[in-house]
Amino acid sequence: MGTGSDMYRQQILDHYKSPRNYGELEDPDFSHTGENPSCGDTIQMDVKLDEDNEEIEYVSFTGDGCAISQASASMLSERLVGMTLAELEDLETDDITDMLGVTISPMRIPCAVLGNQVAKDGAKIYQGELDPEDYGETITEE
Amino acid sequence: MSTQDAYPIDVEAIRADFPVLDRNVGGDVTTPGEGEDDTEPLVYLDNAATSQTPKAVVDSIVDYYYSYNANVHRGIHQLSQEASVAYEEAHDTVADFIGADGREEIIFTKNTTEAMNLVAYAWGLAELGEGDSVVTTQMEHHASLVTWQQICKRTGAELRFIEIDDEGRLDMEHAAELIDDSTEMVSLVHISNALGTINPVEKITEMAHEVDAYSFVDGAQSVPTRPVDVGEIDADFLAFSSHKMLGPTGIGVLYGKEHLLESMQPYLYGGDMIRKVTYEDSTWEDLPWKFEAGTPSIAQAIALDAAIEYLEDIGMANVQAHEELLAEYAYDQLNRYDDVTIYGPPGDDRGGLVGFNVDGVHAHDLSSILNDFAVAIRAGDHCTQPLHDTLGAAASARASFYVYNTREEIDALVEAVDDARQLFA
Ligand SMILES: Cc1ncc(COP(=O)(O)O)c(C=O)c1O
Numbered sequence: 258m259g260t261g262s263d264m265y266r267q268q269i270l271d272h273y274k275s276p277r278n279y280g281e282l283e284d285p286d287f288s289h290t291g292e293n294p295s296c297g298d299t300i301q302m303d304v305k306l307d308e309d310n311e312e313i314e315y316v317s318f319t320g321d322g323c324a325i326s327q328a329s330a331s332m333l334s335e336r337l338v339g340m341t342l343a344e345l346e347d348l349e350t351d352d353i354t355d356m357l358g359v360t361i362s363p364m365r366i367p368c369a370v371l372g373n374q375v376a377k378d379g380a381k382i383y384q385g386e387l388d389p390e391d392y393g394e395t396i397t398e399e
Numbered sequence: 400m401s402t403q404d405a406y407p408i409d410v411e412a413i414r415a416d417f418p419v420l421d422r423n424v425g426g427d428v429t430t431p432g433e434g435e436d437d438t439e440p441l442v443y444l445d446n447a448a449t450s451q452t453p454k455a456v457v458d459s460i461v462d463y464y465y466s467y468n469a470n471v472h473r474g475i476h477q478l479s480q481e482a483s484v485a486y487e488e489a490h491d492t493v494a495d496f497i498g499a500d501g502r503e504e505i506i507f508t509k510n511t512t513e514a515m516n517l518v519a520y521a522w523g524l525a526e527l528g529e530g531d532s533v534v535t536t537q538m539e540h541h542a543s544l545v546t547w548q549q550i551c552k553r554t555g556a557e558l559r560f561i562e563i564d565d566e567g568r569l570d571m572e573h574a575a576e577l578i579d580d581s582t583e584m585v586s587l588v589h590i591s592n593a594l595g596t597i598n599p600v601e602k603i604t605e606m607a608h609e610v611d612a613y614s615f616v617d618g619a620q621s622v623p624t625r626p627v628d629v630g631e632i633d634a635d636f637l638a639f640s641s642h643k644m645l646g647p648t649g650i651g652v653l654y655g656k657e658h659l660l661e662s663m664q665p666y667l668y669g670g671d672m673i674r675k676v677t678y679e680d681s682t683w684e685d686l687p688w689k690f691e692a693g694t695p696s697i698a699q700a701i702a703l704d705a706a707i708e709y710l711e712d713i714g715m716a717n718v719q720a721h722e723e724l725l726a727e728y729a730y731d732q733l734n735r736y737d738d739v740t741i742y743g744p745p746g747d748d749r750g751g752l753v754g755f756n757v758d759g760v761h762a763h764d765l766s767s768i769l770n771d772f773a774v775a776i777r778a779g780d781h782c783t784q785p786l787h788d789t790l791g792a793a794a795s796a797r798a799s800f801y802v803y804n805t806r807e808e809i810d811a812l813v814e815a816v817d818d819a820r821q822l823f824a
Contacts, residue, residue, distance in 0.1 A: 264767055264771070322793075
């Protein structure tokens with residue numbers, strides 16, 4: 258019976274049950290929120306940069322929703338530290354599913370990439386490449 | 400009811416009529432159909448979303464396309480006449496099925512949603528205004544809720560929502576308060592697709608008629624699963640979808656009392672719905688064609704006819720008995736777990752579906768895990784977002800049953816739910 262709930266390997270459940278870097282930063286360089294309406298997932302990512310405003314020094318997140326979206330944001334909060342904003346911009350869906358280490362079914366991809374999209378959009382708004390008027394909130398959909 | 404009791408219908412024989420029930424799942428989803436990596440027998444418990452299709456229904460479509468495919472009402476050649484007769488007779492079959500007076504009262508639409516919009520536009524935009532109210536319920540499907548919400552916005556009418564109690568039943572005192580002299584329409588769902596609540600549509604229709612308002616019954620979940628008689632309910636309008644009652648997608652039904660449909664202006668204009676056209680003006684065809692503009696879904700209408708025939712062979716009272724048996728069984732099995740919340744009324748008083756959540760497991764995670772067990776259910780807001788706000792849940796899981804489902808399939812569901820509980824514990 259069953260194929261062993263492949264999407265929910267220990268790592269994902271661990272990050273879901275005990276999220277890393279959970280909370281809001283007091284003085285982030287940028288903070289952005291997003292939603293995946295199909296799941297009702299929400300994520301806020303707060304990012305602190307180094308002195309040159311290039312390298313990510315610290316990330317925290319808050320959110321609510323399914324295990325895939327929350328675990329993905331939690332793992333990402335660790336993964337992003339030490340990356341430059343340019344490297345963040347290059348993070349693709351494949352990088353996120355690699356990070357998660359499991360096969361994500363197509364319907365759940367928007368859950369998996371929500372945190373990443375929020376971080377990327379936040380960075381772009383910070384760099385003046387996106388208009389916060391239009392990107393007040395990131396939305397991921399199928 | 401104990402697990403030993405026999406089913407009210409011959410489930411084994413019925414299952415043999417549905418080829419898809421033999422398929423395995425579990426593999427790659429990017430190419431449709433069974434592949435080598437699909438190894439687990441499908442447990443299909445998403446019937447409230449859409450039902451599966453028996454051979455007889457598919458055969459009727461094949462027969463139409465292979466032997467009398469033609470446009471209707473347009474040709475005097477034989478194929479067109481045969482297609483026209485079959486298409487028109489499908490209206491008679493539907494009329495008989497729900498106790499309507501005749502084909503004049505049966506309009507084929509795309510689905511329930513379009514039937515709802517037809518009345519909202521053709522009747523609502525013309526009749527509603529400031530000072531009027533439309534009364535509906537907190538448990539409406541978006542098909543009804545969003546439609547009346549937007550029509551009320553455009554006309555200035557007030558939209559009122561009958562509240563639900565802790566068991567997901569309508570608060571009838573509140574209904575009595577809301578339905579008043581300003582009310583022009585009371586639109587309510589017969590069986591809630593999220594809660595399984597069976598609403599007292601006769602009583603509410605009576606209350607509507609007392610203040611000279613009309614009633615619109617959303618029968619999307621009731622017509623497929625139990626005997627529904629528009630005469631008994633005295634509903635002014637009723638809507639349902641073929642794809643939830645063993646029929647194909649692409650066709651739904653609007654029932655309306657003849658004198659009301661007579662008084663309404665068309666909602667779509669074009670061919671097939673006119674009698675006489677000049678450059679200056681047009682007159683309309685008789686009912687129901689006045690509301691069926693353009694080439695209709697002919698094969699689908701013929702297949703809906705076949706689906707109804709299939710259901711009538713089983714007998715709608717038997718279908719209902721089977722639904723109730725499975726709903727109660729599923730309710731009782733899931734209710735054994737303290738961390739499972741079931742929405743809606745108790746197991747012995749609900750339609751054939753169970754909506755629930757497991758503490759600490761998001762409904763979409765649950766649905767994914769159940770999918771790993773080859774159990775197909777629906778997870779989400781089930782097109783009832785405001786209701787989910789009222790329930791305080793972003794989403795819920797829903798298992799829904801039909802004539803081919805068994806207790807063993809519900810056991811598979813419960814086993815998978817238990818697995819999810821333990822995984823997330
Ligand atoms: C109660 C109810 N009303 C309306 C609908 C809409 O049906 P359709 O999508 O076929 O228009 C559904 C099904 O999704 C339903 O369950």
